[in-house]
Amino acid sequence: MxxxxxxxxxxxxxxxxxxxxxxxxxxxxxxxxxxxxxxxxxxxxxxxxxxxxxxxxxxxxxxxxxxxxxxxxxxxxxxxxxxxxxxxxxxxxxxxxxxxxxxxxxxxxxxxxxxxxxxxxxxxxxxxxxxxxxxxxxxxxxxxxxxxxxxxxxxxxxxxxxxxxxxxxxxxxxxNFNPTFVDKIHFVYLNKKQSSKKAIAAYYNKQGNISKSIPTINKITNAVINATEPKEFALELQKHEIEMSNILEMQTVKESLFHDFDGVIKSLGAWGGDFVLVISKQDPTDYFKERGYSIVVPYKTMILG
Structure with missing residues (x-):
C-alpha cells in the first residue's frame, strides 16, 4: 500500500x-x-x-x-x-x-x-x-x-x-493577502543557502533587550498586511529592515549588496542568504541579472493562492 x-x-x-x-x-x-x-x-x-x-x-x-x-x-x-x-x-x-x-x-x-x-x-x-x-x-x-x-x-x-x-x-x-500591487513584488535568490540552525544560534548570541523591539515589529507587521498602496507596503518593510539591522548589528542587504537599487529590498528568514523580497516600480530582473543574481521569481509564480 x-x-x-x-x-x-x-x-x-x-x-x-x-x-x-x-x-x-x-x-x-x-x-x-x-x-x-x-x-x-x-x-x-x-x-x-x-x-x-x-x-x-x-x-x-x-x-x-x-x-x-x-x-x-x-x-x-x-x-x-x-x-x-x-x-x-x-x-x-x-x-x-x-x-x-x-x-x-x-x-x-x-x-x-x-x-x-x-x-x-x-x-x-x-x-x-x-x-x-x-x-x-x-x-x-x-x-x-x-x-x-x-x-x-x-x-x-x-x-x-x-x-x-x-x-x-x-x-x-x-x-487572505492579495494586494493590488503584487505585480510590483519579486523574490530574488542571493546565490547562497543559509543554515537556519546557525542563524538562530547567532541571533541568540547577539540579542540584547529584545522585549522593547517586539511591539515595534508587531506594529510594522500589522501595517504590512493591511497596506493598500505599494509605497506604504515598501515603507513598512524598510522600517522592519532598519529595526532588525539594529538588533542583529548587521548591515541590511541593500546597504551591503544593492545600495544603488531603486526600490526596497527586504531580507526573508535568515539574513545573508536564501531569498529577499524586492518591491519596485519597474521589473527588477535585469538589474539583478547584471549583478549575477539570475533567479528572480515574480510574486504570483512563487506564492500559493
Whole structure:
C-alpha cells in the first residue's frame, strides 16, 4: 500500500528571528513544496531516497530500525543521515508503533523546488512525517530541529498566516493577502543557502533587550498586511529592515549588496542568504541579472493562492 503526503514551502516576510521571542510574524506558503511517499519494506529498515526538483538524487541510504531507536550517530561526514535519524528517533518517541509494528519501509521524497532555494526542505519533511504518523508536527520540530514553527504552519495552510508563539505555544491566524500591487513584488535568490540552525544560534548570541523591539515589529507587521498602496507596503518593510539591522548589528542587504537599487529590498528568514523580497516600480530582473543574481521569481509564480 502506497501513501503520499505533501507540504508547502514557506517565506517569512516579517518577524524573522524575533518570532522566536513572541513577536507576530507574517509568512506566506509557496507554490513549491515537498512530497513524501511511503511503501511497505522489509528487513526492519527504511530504504530512503530523496530527489531534488531536477529529479537528481541528493540523498540515498538504508536506515535500520535499530539505529532510529538508539539515535545512532554516523560521524561528521554523514550530516544528512544524522539529521534524518534524529527526526525519525523523535518521531519514534511520539509514535513507537511505526517501528515496533512494522517490517520496514521504502520512502521517497520529492522536492518541487531546487533544494538550495531554502524554502523549507526540513520543515516540509517534518510536516510530512508528522502527517504520515499522525503526530504533532510542531512537537516533532521542537524535539528535533528546533525553530519557531512558522514554517510548519505554512506547510499546513494554503493562505497567508500571522504566526505567534504565546507561552511557547503556536497561534496561527490565516487570512487572505492579495494586494493590488503584487505585480510590483519579486523574490530574488542571493546565490547562497543559509543554515537556519546557525542563524538562530547567532541571533541568540547577539540579542540584547529584545522585549522593547517586539511591539515595534508587531506594529510594522500589522501595517504590512493591511497596506493598500505599494509605497506604504515598501515603507513598512524598510522600517522592519532598519529595526532588525539594529538588533542583529548587521548591515541590511541593500546597504551591503544593492545600495544603488531603486526600490526596497527586504531580507526573508535568515539574513545573508536564501531569498529577499524586492518591491519596485519597474521589473527588477535585469538589474539583478547584471549583478549575477539570475533567479528572480515574480510574486504570483512563487506564492500559493
Amino acid at each position: 502506497t501513501k503520499t503526503f505533501y507540504s508547502n514551502g514557506k517565506l517569512l516576510i516579517t518577524g524573522e528571528y524575533v518570532v522566536l521571542d513572541g513577536a507576530k510574524a507574517f509568512a506566506l506558503p509557496t507554490k513549491f513544496g515537498q512530497y513524501l511517499t511511503v511503501e511497505t519494506g522489509d528487513n526492519k529498515t527504511i530504504a530512503w531516497k530523496s530527489y531534488d526538483a531536477d529529479k537528481s538524487i541528493w540523498f540515498e541510504d538504508i536506515i535500520t530500525f535499530d539505529s532510529i531507536v538508539k539515535k545512532e550517530h554516523f560521524g561528521e561526514s554523514s550530516t544528512i543521515k544524522n539529521t534524518l535519524v534524529e527526526i525519525l528517533h523523535e518521531a519514534y518517541l511520539l509514535h513507537p508503533d511505526f517501528i515496533t509494528h512494522s517490517n520496514g519501509y521504502t520512502i521517497q521524497t520529492n522536492l518541487t523546488f531546487p533544494k538550495f532555494w531554502g524554502l523549507g526542505t526540513s520543515s516540509t519533511l517534518i510536516n510530512n512525517i508528522a502527517q504520515w504518523l499522525e503526530i504533532d508536527a510542531f512537537e516533532l520540530l521542537k524535539n528535533s530541529f528546533g525553530g519557531s514553527g512558522y514554517d510548519i504552519a505554512c506547510a499546513q495552510h494554503d493562505s497567508a498566516i500571522l504566526y505567534q508563539l504565546v507561552e511557547e505555544k503556536p497561534v496561527v491566524e490565516t487570512f
